[in-house]
Amino acid sequence: MSPTTAAWLALAFPLAGAIVNGLGFKVFKNKTSGVIGTAALVGAFVFAVIAFLSLQGRGEEGRQVVSNLYDYAVVGTIDAKLSILVDPLSVLMMLVVSGVSMLIHVYSFAYMSGDRGYTRFFAYLNFFVFSMLLLVLAANFLILIVGWAFVGAASYLLISFWYRRTTATSAGIKAFVINHVGDVGLTLGTFFILKSSHTLDFLGTFAQAKEIGAHHHGDLTAGLILLLVGAFAKSAQIPFHTWLPDAMEGPTPVSALIHAATMVTAGVYLIARMHPLFEQSVAAADVGTIVGCVTLLVAATIGMVVTDLKRVIAYSTMSQIGYMIMAVSSGAYVAGLFHLMTHAFFKALLFMSAGSVISAMGGEQNLDKMRGFKKAMPFTYGCFVIGGLALAGVPPFSGFFSKDDILLVQAEIGGWHWILYVVGYITALMTAFYTWRMIFRAFHGEPNEQAQTLIDTGHVWHAHEPTNPASGEVEDTDVGFPGPEHHIAEQAFGMKLAMGTLAVLATVGGVVGIPHVTTWLEKFLDPTFAGSTINYTSSDAKLTFGLILGAALGLLGIFIAYTFYAKANGEAAQRIQARLPFLHKLFVNKWYFDELIDVVVVRPFAWFGRFGQQTFERIFVNGTLVGGTSGLVRAGSAAVRALQSGFLRAYAALLVVGAGAVILYFLIQSS
Amino acid sequence: MAAVFFFIAGIGAIAGAIGVATVKNPFYAVLALVCHLLSLAALFLLLRAEFIAAAQVVVYAGAVMVLYVFVVAYVGSDTEPVRPAGGPGLRAASIVFAALLAVELFIAVLGSGLKGIDAKGAPYNPGFGTPGAIGELLLTRFLFPFEAASFLLLMAAVGAVVLARRRGGLSDPAHPDEEYVQPIAQSLPEGQFGTIAEGVGDTNPTASLQPAAITARAEADPDDEKGW
Amino acid sequence: MNIGWYLTVSALVFSIGAAGVLTRRSPLVILLCLELMLNAANLALIAFSRMWGNGDGQIFAIIVMVVAACEVCIGLGLVVAMFRRRLPIDVDEMRELHG
Numbered sequence: 001m002s003p004t005t006a007a008w009l010a011l012a013f014p015l016a017g018a019i020v021n022g023l024g025f026k027v028f029k030n031k032t033s034g035v036i037g038t039a040a041l042v043g044a045f046v047f048a049v050i051a052f053l054s055l056q057g058r059g060e061e062g063r064q065v066v067s068n069l070y071d072y073a074v075v076g077t078i079d080a081k082l083s084i085l086v087d088p089l090s091v092l093m094m095l096v097v098s099g100v101s102m103l104i105h106v107y108s109f110a111y112m113s114g115d116r117g118y119t120r121f122f123a124y125l126n127f128f129v130f131s132m133l134l135l136v137l138a139a140n141f142l143i144l145i146v147g148w149a150f151v152g153a154a155s156y157l158l159i160s161f162w163y164r165r166t167t168a169t170s171a172g173i174k175a176f177v178i179n180h181v182g183d184v185g186l187t188l189g190t191f192f193i194l195k196s197s198h199t200l201d202f203l204g205t206f207a208q209a210k211e212i213g214a215h216h217h218g219d220l221t222a223g224l225i226l227l228l229v230g231a232f233a234k235s236a237q238i239p240f241h242t243w244l245p246d247a248m249e250g251p252t253p254v255s256a257l258i259h260a261a262t263m264v265t266a267g268v269y270l271i272a273r274m275h276p277l278f279e280q281s282v283a284a285a286d287v288g289t290i291v292g293c294v295t296l297l298v299a300a301t302i303g304m305v306v307t308d309l310k311r312v313i314a315y316s317t318m319s320q321i322g323y324m325i326m327a328v329s330s331g332a333y334v335a336g337l338f339h340l341m342t343h344a345f346f347k348a349l350l351f352m353s354a355g356s357v358i359s360a361m362g363g364e365q366n367l368d369k370m371r372g373f374k375k376a377m378p379f380t381y382g383c384f385v386i387g388g389l390a391l392a393g394v395p396p397f398s399g400f401f402s403k404d405d406i407l408l409v410q411a412e413i414g415g416w417h418w419i420l421y422v423v424g425y426i427t428a429l430m431t432a433f434y435t436w437r438m439i440f441r442a443f444h445g446e447p448n449e450q451a452q453t454l455i456d457t458g459h460v461w462h463a464h465e466p467t468n469p470a471s472g473e474v475e476d477t478d479v480g481f482p483g484p485e486h487h488i489a490e491q492a493f494g495m496k497l498a499m500g501t502l503a504v505l506a507t508v509g510g511v512v513g514i515p516h517v518t519t520w521l522e523k524f525l526d527p528t529f530a531g532s533t534i535n536y537t538s539s540d541a542k543l544t545f546g547l548i549l550g551a552a553l554g555l556l557g558i559f560i561a562y563t564f565y566a567k568a569n570g571e572a573a574q575r576i577q578a579r580l581p582f583l584h585k586l587f588v589n590k591w592y593f594d595e596l597i598d599v600v601v602v603r604p605f606a607w608f609g610r611f612g613q614q615t616f617e618r619i620f621v622n623g624t625l626v627g628g629t630s631g632l633v634r635a636g637s638a639a640v641r642a643l644q645s646g647f648l649r650a651y652a653a654l655l656v657v658g659a660g661a662v663i664l665y666f667l668i669q670s671s
Numbered sequence: 672m673a674a675v676f677f678f679i680a681g682i683g684a685i686a687g688a689i690g691v692a693t694v695k696n697p698f699y700a701v702l703a704l705v706c707h708l709l710s711l712a713a714l715f716l717l718l719r720a721e722f723i724a725a726a727q728v729v730v731y732a733g734a735v736m737v738l739y740v741f742v743v744a745y746v747g748s749d750t751e752p753v754r755p756a757g758g759p760g761l762r763a764a765s766i767v768f769a770a771l772l773a774v775e776l777f778i779a780v781l782g783s784g785l786k787g788i789d790a791k792g793a794p795y796n797p798g799f800g801t802p803g804a805i806g807e808l809l810l811t812r813f814l815f816p817f818e819a820a821s822f823l824l825l826m827a828a829v830g831a832v833v834l835a836r837r838r839g840g841l842s843d844p845a846h847p848d849e850e851y852v853q854p855i856a857q858s859l860p861e862g863q864f865g866t867i868a869e870g871v872g873d874t875n876p877t878a879s880l881q882p883a884a885i886t887a888r889a890e891a892d893p894d895d896e897k898g899w
Numbered sequence: 900m901n902i903g904w905y906l907t908v909s910a911l912v913f914s915i916g917a918a919g920v921l922t923r924r925s926p927l928v929i930l931l932c933l934e935l936m937l938n939a940a941n942l943a944l945i946a947f948s949r950m951w952g953n954g955d956g957q958i959f960a961i962i963v964m965v966v967a968a969c970e971v972c973i974g975l976g977l978v979v980a981m982f983r984r985r986l987p988i989d990v991d992e993m994r995e996l997h998g
Contacts, residue, residue, distance in 0.1 A: 646997025648929075648990040649761060653921050656768045663775045671782075681908045684942075688912045688935050692919030697927045704931050707912075711938055714905065718949040723941075723957050730964060731938075735971050742975045743927060746982045765921030773914030780906040793952025804954050805961070813958045820965040827969030834976035835983075 003058075003086040004067030006051035007137055010094060011084070013043035014130040021123035030118055031109075037122030038105040041129060045098040052091045056524075063087055063527035066139050066203065077198040085139035085202060089528040092337060093136035093269055100261045100344050101129045103498040107352055108253040110494030111359075114485030115251075116478055121161060125257070128154035132262050136269055140200040141190040144270075148186055148234070151263050152179035158258060159250040164480030167470045171246035178243045182233025185226045192223025193277065206276040206531075213280025224277055224284035227270065228291070235267030235321050237295045242594050244318055248310040248365075249470070251482070252355030255310060260317050260351050261344035268324040268340055272333050279331070279533050288329030293420045296322030298591055300430040304437070305577075305587040307367045309358065312438045313350050316391060319431060320347070323406055326420060331534030332409035334522045338513040339406055341521075342398035345509050346390035349383055349502040356380040356495060357442060359486035361450050362463040365470075367438065372447035376454040380489045381443050383499045388439050390506045392432035392554040395547075398510035403428065404550040405515060408543055412536040425553055432557020437573075440565035460486045515543055677717055683710030701739050708732040720800040905946035913939035924989050926981075930974045937967045 017040025021033045028036060055063055068083035084090075105125065112121050131154050135147030153176075160172030190200075196216035197205040205212075212220050229240070236244035236259075247259050258264070271278060271288060278285045296319045303315035320343050327336030358365055360377060374381050390399035407424045410417045453461035466475050466482070477484040489495040513521040515538070564573045577584045586592070643654070687707025694700045708731050715724035798804050809817045912935055919932030941960045948956025981988055 644997055646994030647761075648993065649765070649921055649924075653761070653765055653768055656765075656772060656917050656921060660768065660772045660775055663772075663779065667775065667779055667782075677904065681904070684908060685911055685915070688915040691928070691931050691935055692915050692922065697925055697931075700928050700931050704934060707935065708938065711942060714908070714942060715945055718905065718945050720945045720948065720957050720960075723945060723960055726961065726964065727941075730968065735934075735968050738971065738975060739927075739931070742978060746927065746978055746988060762922055766918055769914050769918030769921060772917055773910060776910035776913065777907065780903060780910055793950060796952065799952065800954070800957065805957060808954045808958050809961075813955075816958070816962055820962050823969055824965060827972045831972040831976040834973065835979045837983075 001050055001054055002065070002067075003051045003055040003091070004065050004084060006047045006054055007084055007086045007090075007094070008067065008069070010044045010047035010051060010098060011130060011133050011137065013040045013047065014126040014133065016040060018123050018126035018130060021119055021126060025119045025123070028119055030113060033119035033122050034105075034109040034113070037126050038102070038109055040126055041098065041102040041105045044129065044133070045095075045102045048091070048094040048098045051086060052095060055086060055088070055091055060527065064203065066201075068139075072142075077194065079140070079200055080142045081140060081201075082143065083139040083201075084137040084143070086137065087528050088525045089269075089272060089337070090136050092341070092525065093265075094133060096341050096344050097129065097132050097136065097262050100348050100502075101125070101132075101257055103501055104253050104257045104261075104348065104352075106494050107256070107355075107498035108251075108494075110492035111253055111355060111487050112251065112483070113487070115483035117161065117480070118483075121158075121251070124154060124157045124161070125253070128158065128258060128263075132266070135266055139202055141194070141202070141205075142200055145183070145187055145190065148230070148266065149183055151266060152176060152183060152234075155179065155247070155258050155263055158254040159247045161250055161254065162481050165249070165468055165475065167468060168249040171243070171249040175243035175247050178233055178240050182230040182240060185229030185233065189223045189226030189228075189230065192219050192226060195219055195223075202273065209276035209280055212277070217281065220277060221281045221283050224274070224281050225287055227274060228284060228288050231267030231270045231288075231325070232291060233267075234270075235264045235325060236318050237267070237291050237322060237325060238298060239593060239597070241295065241299075241318055242590075242597060245306075245311045245314050245590070248308070248314050252310070252351055252358065255314070256348045256351035256355070259314065260347035264317060264321055265324070265340050265344070268321065268328055268336060271325065271328045272337060275328070275331075275333060275529065275532060278329065285329050285331075289326050289417075289420065292322045292325030292327075292329060293423055294322075295319070296326065296427050297423055300427045300434065301587050302590050303434040304430060305584060308365050309354050309367050309370070309438065309442065310351070310365055312367070312434060313347070313354055316350075316431060316435065317343075317347055319427060320391075323403060323424065326424075327406040327409065330410065330413060330417065330420075331532065331536070332406055333529050333532065334513070334525050335402065335405035335409055337525065338521055339399075339402035341512075342390065342402045342506070342509050345502055346387045346397075346399055346506040349499060349506050350387040350391065352495065352499045352502065353380050353383040353387060353489070356487075356489040356499075357384075359488045360454055360460055362461050362486060363466065363469055363482060364450075364463075367441055370442040370448065371445045371451070372443070373451045373454075374443040376447060376451040377488060377490055379496060379499070383489070383503050384439050384443065386503045386506055388435045388558075389554075391435045392557055393428055393550050394432075394554045394558070395551050396507075396510065398506055398508070400547075400550060400554070401510040401514055404546050405513065407550070408515070408538050408546045409536055411542050411546065412538050425549060428550060429553045429557045432554045433561050436558045436561035437565055440561055444566045445569065454488075460488055460491075462486065515547075516540070673717060676713065680710045680713035680717065683707070684714065697743050698740075701736060701743055704739075705732050705736050708736070718800075719795065722800060722802045722805045902946050902950050906943055909939045909943040909946065911939075912936075912942070924991055926974070926978050926988060926990055929990065930971060930978075933974075934967060934971070937963060 017037050021028060021036055025033075055065070058065075064085065064087040066083055066085050068081050070082040072080040072082055074080070105122070108121065108125065112118055115121065128151065131147050131150030133147075135144060135151055138144040138147055156172045156176040156179075159175050160169045162168050193205060193212075194200060196212045196219050197208050199205060199208075232238070233240040244259060244264070248255055250258075278288070299315045299319035299322060303312050303319065306312055306315065320339070324336045324339050324343070327333070327339065356377065357370065357373060357380060360373065360380075361370060364370075386397070390397035393400045393403045395401075403424075407421055407428075410421045410424065447455060450461040453459070462484075466477055466484070467473060468475055475481045487495060489499055511518060513519075589595070643650075684707050687703045687705075687710060690703030691700045691707065694703055708727060712724040712727040712732070715721075715727060916932045916935030916939060919935065920929050923929055923932065941963055944956040944960045944963070946956075948954060948960075978988065981993075986993070
């Protein structure tokens with residue numbers, strides 16, 4: 001089977017699953033729809049593997065295959081075709097997306113059961129996977145934009161999944177609006193590039209990359225910066241990141257899939273895919289690098305102080321994606337994609353485990369209220385530990401190798417990239433700290449009420465009445481709200497299976513890219529990045545130094561967290577907070593980005609809308625145009641109506657006047 | 672000589688006309704019109720239209736004006752209120768329009784525009800304007816207008832009778848001359864609408880119709896989940 | 900006499916009749932003024948008939964007289980009907996057909 005056929009089938013399965021579940025929501029209830037959704041994803045993963053094997057079966061030169069299904073509109077310079085590109089980069093993304101999605105479907109099969117919107121959930125999830133696969137398989141800008149938009153829509157649908165919660169719907173709208181700003185950037189960037197390249201096709205554009213860079217440098221830079229706007233919005237980089245923490249309103253599998261492993265990595269994929277163009281424009285690449293670096297630092301600082309369990313993990317996602325963006329912008333493509341893959345594993349694992357803990361807490365997400373779950377939920381604790389070690393970058397877990405790879409390349413580039421190197425390692429320390437702060441606070445210490453219930457009775461603790469954890473409003477468990485059941489990993493086989501698989505992958509996943517030892521990933525991705533003008537060979541000295549430094553910082557961070565939280569129950573942390581109130585306030589308020597966007601963007605737009613309605617629409621359109629026209633007609637008709645007074649003599653007078661006019665006419669005519 | 676007669680008759684006609692238009696009492700206006708008609712008959716005679724002059728006196732002044740007199744006597748000749756309802760503006764405007772009309776007609780008649788007016792007229796043929804000549808014309812060339820005019824007279828007679836007759840029904844004994852005008856709604860008994868069916872005797876044909884039986888709503892399926 | 904004189908008289912009488920129609924309030928008098936106008940037209944017709952020397956104008960004038968008589972009939976019938984219904988005999992009061 002050719003790689004493209006396998007890829008088309010991998011696209012078709014989730015789409016079919018979405019349609020079947022979506023249209024048959026009355027027929028397929030509960031478990032059936034879960035089976036359909038998961039089976040669709042298993043099919044997608046199988047065909048992704050087939051595509052991978054079939055691609056590797058080709059020779060070295062034949063590893064970039066385009067398949068065109070339908071010529072939508074080929075006019076002039078616009079060649080809009082429904083075509084996919086199967087090459088190592090897209091196959092890697094396909095494998096990661098379909099593999100992690102498959103495991104998340106298995107997880108959701110158990111986690112979401114009992115929810116009244118179960119079928120809808122699987123329909124949306126399948127639709128999301130279809131869109132993401134479309135995005136990564138796109139062979140031209142048009143399909144990329146289509147997939148991009150679909151993914152944004154799926155994210156909105158899934159964040160607002162519990163649609164009767166106002167917090168969830170507001171978060172969904174926020175995500176969608178910011179994503180749409182990114183969509184605009186993406187489309188405008190496409191226009192700029194299209195202007196110079198005269199083709200929408202990727203391979204065609206990349207073939208002309210050097211000429212475009214030479215003759216149309218300004219257009220290219222502008223287009224790439226606009227593409228970066230799109231990438232930043234999708235990947236939650238500063239300043240388009242404010243939607244990601246709020247997106248935690250969605251169910252936990254959604255956070256695991258979309259906001260950890262797949263959708264937020266679309267920006268990384270975009271920059272990696274456009275690498276020939278980015279290499280021609282240093283300015284754009286530098287913008288990407290700097291923004292990635294700033295994001296990873298800011299996100300880590302915020303992650304150290306937030307108290308919502310899922311939001312800690314969300315900020316860590318933002319930070320790690322900052323690493324990836326920094327990597328692919330500065331030319332470390334393999335390193336960035338390696339980190340993308342390992343991050344998908346351990347971040348999804350962390351989210352899944354967080355879901356388990358939140359279930360045990362009866363829906364409560366506040367870290368302040370969690371304590372001592374170690375004894376009650378050992379499996380979840382184990383998964384959290386593995387994920388935490390991978391995230392902190394402790395060898396031999398996967399996160400260690402990938403993160404150090406990125407920072408090593410920064411050291412190799414030299415120049416001002418040394419600042420990025422230093423910042424990267426400082427942030428690695430912070431990463432380890434806040435990850436293990438979360439783990440120690442939730443699992444160590446005396447079991448709290450919920451944990452004690454679990455230990456004593458073996459049943460999950462349930463709140464007296466279901467409430468919205470963010471706002472405290474009382475809800476019910478009907479459609480549009482979370483279901484009444486809470487599933488934890490220890491008691492649900494689906495969850496255990498998925499988390500176990502990811503734990504294994506998070507542990508051994510680094511083996512594909514151990515520097516200087518195994519170069520499987522590098523060799524695999526070679527055909528895509530062969531034409532890259534940036535080549536680094538890392539010296540062994542820098543490598544060893546980096547590895548040791550990374551491991552040391554990871555362990556140091558864990559140790560500091562241990563000292564603060566496991567041993568001293570957080571008092572030291574509170575003393576530091578009292579000493580640096582300004583800093584703490586800055587971090588807790590997320591560096592005031594929400595307020596900034598409110599003042600700079602939201603208020604002017606709201607003012608403009610009010611102005612438009614009150615002044616322009618009310619006075620000009622309604623008053624002058626509409627009112628004026630109707631007033632004119634009314635006045636005219638009133639004038640005409642006055643003629644029909646009913647007075648006989650007035651009519652007679654008009655008659656006489658008319659007769660006089662006729663006679664006058666004839667008089668004039670005859671003279 | 673003819674000029675003298677012309678001026679006398681002309682002044683009589685104009686005086687009568689002004690009298691009709693200005694006199695307040697309708698009775699006197701009728702009399703002014705009679706004077707005008709007689710002057711006009713004199714003018715017709717001057718124009719050698721003997722039969723028309725006689726017809727004018729006999730028919731117009733004799734019959735039509737007598738009819739007028741009868742009606743004025745019946746209706747009563749209240750003088751009109753001084754202020755017209757349309758306002759003094761309408762009165763002034765009316766006079767202006769009429770004056771304009773007069774000016775235009777004078778220009779038309781006296782101006783050099785109408786070249787067709789011969790000064791003296793055609794030479795006089797004996798038999799012009801005699802009843803014989805008129806009769807001959809009426810029965811040969813103008814037969815159709817003659818018959819149509821008689822038809823018109825018939826219609827007018829019928830119309831006048833229809834307009835002025837009493838409607839059927841009781842008249843109020845206090846006002847015996849008043850037409851009894853019934854509003855429709857008061858004449859029908861309760862519950863009837865004046866339909867043909869009621870006239871036949873079937874008073875309320877729609878009252879027996881029952882509203883269609885409401886079919887029982889199907890029981891909601893307990894397994895049907897409201898949402899998805 | 901010059902035909903023009905007769906036409907002048909006719910025009911004058913016509914205008915006076917028009918002024919009367921526009922100015923008076925009683926329908927009776929309005930009808931009388933209408934008669935004036937018709938008679939003025941008759942005069943003009945007879946004058947032209949004399950000018951051409953044939954009797955067509957006179958026939959026309961007879962028919963006009965017939966029409967005037969019919970119109971007076973109907974008009975006076977209307978006035979009588981108004982009087983019978985105790986409506987005011989005043990054209991300014993009869994304003995039901997206003998827009």
